[in-house]
Amino acid sequence: MTKYTVRHRTTYSYESDVAYSRLLAHLVPRSTERQDSLSTSVAVAPKPVTRFERADFFGNTASWFIIEEPHAKLEITAESNVAVTPAPAFAPEASAPWEAVRATFDPPVEPGAFDVLQHTFDTLLTATDPDVVAYARSSFPRGRPLLACILELNSRIHADFTYDAEATDTHTTVKDALELRAGVCQDLAHVGIACVRSMGLAARYVSGYLLTQPPPGRERLIGSDASHAWFSVWIPPFGWVDVDPTNDMLPSDQHITLAWGRDYGDVAPIHGIITGGSEHEVDVAVDVIPS
């Protein structure tokens, strides 16, 4: 088990005063089978008149902040302590053939599986089209164990896409990213999700962090200076298996999970609507320190 302290600071600078801000944040790491979320404190300046937390539909902790005093700068700093256990080694051949997994989504579906079922459908940011199907299909030959399909898909995305922070933004759709063959971790995760769902299978979006300073002798991972994203696929008998196309790997104890949902829109670290203020700049700094 590895313990981490994560410091995630987001700074908005506005050209003119913002009269009023309403923020919805996903900054509190959730506890999972492999992760204990030990503590989190979120500091917001200027001080919100109202703040509260509530579990969202997916079981993530969502935080609301309402700021009513005029401000030209807004700073949100989340500091969390988490403990992560390494992922077990999954044997691809031990997973079920992908068609058999898909067949489990035909009715009747047990109430306990509704949560998985909902991740088989398109969303705005992960809408599929014939191009997505065409891209995905070669990883899903008849009878191949699902995890083997996913590992190959993950490697293909990693190889085919250029990591380019300038190419896309938070509203980029899978269709756009697929055309560009470029994007950031969020886009690559969306592409992976769309491919999996286009075959009738379940995938979800995971928002989180990466260890910023690699252990001695190991390479620094891409995306480690900001928040990170990857995806997770429902693979019986293992359950949800995380997949990181940006780094062509299966996340283990260097990945810290914040929240999951159907796509980025469900779990963006910070959604905000401001009144007034016009143009703004955002600066995000993330430090992940083993403790």
Add this chain to the structure above:
Amino acid sequence: MANIAPLFGEEALGRYDELLDRSGAVRPHWQRLVSSFAAMAPDEYRHRMESATRMVRENGVTYNVYDEASGLARLWELDIAPFVVSASDWTAIASAVTQRARLANAILQDVYGEQRLLRDGVVPAHLVFGHPQYLRALQGVRPPEGVHIHLYSADLARSADGSWKVHASRADSPTGLGYALENRVVVSQTFPELFGELGVQRLATFFRHYRDAVAGLAHGSGHAVLLTPGAYNEAYFEHAYLSRYLGLELVEGDDLSVRDDNVYLRTLGGLERVSVIFRRLDSNFADPLELRADSILGVPGLVEAIRAGNVVVANALGGSVVDSPALDAYLPNVARALFGEELLARDIPTVWCGTAWGRAESLARVRRSMIRNAFDASPLFSRNSSARLGADLSDEQLAQFADDIERRGATFVTQDIVPLGVAPMFEHGAFSSRPLMLRVFAAWTPAGYVVMPGGLARIAADDSVRALSMQSGAASKDVWALAAGPVDTFSLLRPPTAQIEIRRSGNEAPSRAMDNLFWLARYAERAENTVRVLRAVVTRLAGDTGSSTTMTAAALAGRFLVPHELVTEKAFFDALDGDEALLRKEIDDVIFGDQVSGLQRLLSRVAHTAWAARDRLSIDTWRAVYALTNRNTPDDAPDVFEGTGALAYLDMLIRRSAALSGLAAENMTRGNNWLFLDLGRRIERALALCDLVRHTLAVANERESGAIQVALEIADSAMTYAYRYRNAFQVPPAIDLLLLDTGNPRAVAFQLKAIVRDVAELPMKTQSQQVGHTKAQAQGVYANVYTADVYALAEMNAARERPALVALLAEVEGGIRRLADTIGDAYLQHQRRFRA
């Protein structure tokens, strides 16, 4: 009945004929209408159709089609022959639709509550969790009294056996109610005798039930508003119309703000609480923070206010889930499970491809079915529709479909193509028959759902399956549901006998609405001033005045048009040299062309601001705007218009502009609406007059009397001047009349006095209103003029300029512009929202 075309073939084709029975006889409930139409003189029907069409046009009844480049608004198409429904048919329709509304509401209670239907497998969970409009943020949130659907609509068509089938339903934000009402207003006026004789059920009681039932759910006092996506929405006419009819404030998302989990309306006097929102904005756009993240429409925090139970949103968010075609396949089971009832009206046969059986069945029948996205409830074959005809598919496309449903069957349905029953249209003196779809509305009341006894019928432009979406040119009809007993003649327009509290003003004045009225007045006045200047120039170009005594067209153009870049310097110099050809051409372009600074663009700005303020303008005012801004409207004085020359056109605009301002002056009560219209008009006119005086009187020229006469002519003050001073044209009296005279409606001082009076009426509640010192500002500008000495102003320096006059004009202009800014900041600003 010689003019009834035989239609006996229709039922053989599997269609129900509304007009004729199997033997070819006119059905009893149509007989009166048929004989009445047959008795009309040949041109009579055409005349009535034309007059109805004129009414629709002048009332501004439009249906916007977003992606039509040709302009915002397309005229609503109305076929004046009503669709008559017998009392017994209506009873059956009403029970069927009531049952559907009740069922849809019960399903939503379950979906957003316990989800027993899903857990018991009555409805596959896919239909909820896969639905793009299933709003997870609302899971577990029970709306007041458990009412999700306050207004429901169902689209029905008659099957060959005479039963009505449900082709679509709307549980999120049904449209068409306002159009149905407007159709009724027009058609009942088109056939008043027939309407009276037939015993047609009235609509007003339904609207009262709807409004009162929703308002009755509110906790605490507050405004009731109608939330529209805005003036660009395709059904904006309906939103403006309904808000007026139901007595609601028409608002857009950024007129509303959530504080402390309550919704507030931004008004002139600050924030005021809102307790009821009649929602015409799609659910997923209602809160940009918690729902669709790619939009900033809607109200951030609305979901939180709903969770807190502090606002009634009608309909509640997330209702589209029950509209999906896929659910149609399961409704009979749901009705049995929830109510132990059989459906009174069935849906069109639907197969969901989420099961192995469904996929096989769909493939077997695909050639005679249509394919749709399982969750796509948009009107068939409309712009966003996913519907495709199986018969149209190539072998390759068919193989593609087989692959699609193999991979993602849960997202597809196939539905039977059901021939629609046909109803009569009356054209060229004869009846013909066309497929017809009937939209029926139901409203929630504490005693259960009630159905509007009428509706919106749409009749196809042709006989194809694609013909019935409003987007593709179908016409609408008024629906006359005949009463079994006496007719309830209650009208919302004539309040019942219950005493209502006397009020002298409405305090509801949303800032945005005031902003629209302010700019409507400014643009209208600016257009009139431009027309007046242009008319002076065109008159001289036409050479029909004693132009030798005043200024030439060239001189006028040089002073008024060149500085505003309306005509080029070259045209001006050519004209000075006696060649007016270029000037004529450019003036023509300014009047009729499409250039940015031209008259037509200015008029279209008048039309757009008026459209945005539609809910605050009376029908007559709206018609005056329409007449002013539409070039092809026949004039009250057609003989003048026949020349169609520029001069006749400009004269007509002056008359129509006067009609518009006259309506405002005489017909509007002196509330906030009038205040901002008047402020806009006064501010704009004062600026135009300053400009006029500067260009005519501030710099002396050789023919000063000519310049004075031009100024008087443009400012419509020549008569007054002649009455006071005969033909002695001197500068001091002209300055007095156009600048200082508080009694001349076309003097600067008159405008300023009015502005001072108007500003004194403005509320002084918020901080920015108090620190703006609008009153002091207005009085300061007025004092400049009020204390000026006319002879000092007329004094000339060595350069033959009038420095005191120039300085005063600059001060007044500057003062007015600053005042306009202050008013804008303190009263009219609706702050824009951004995504952080």
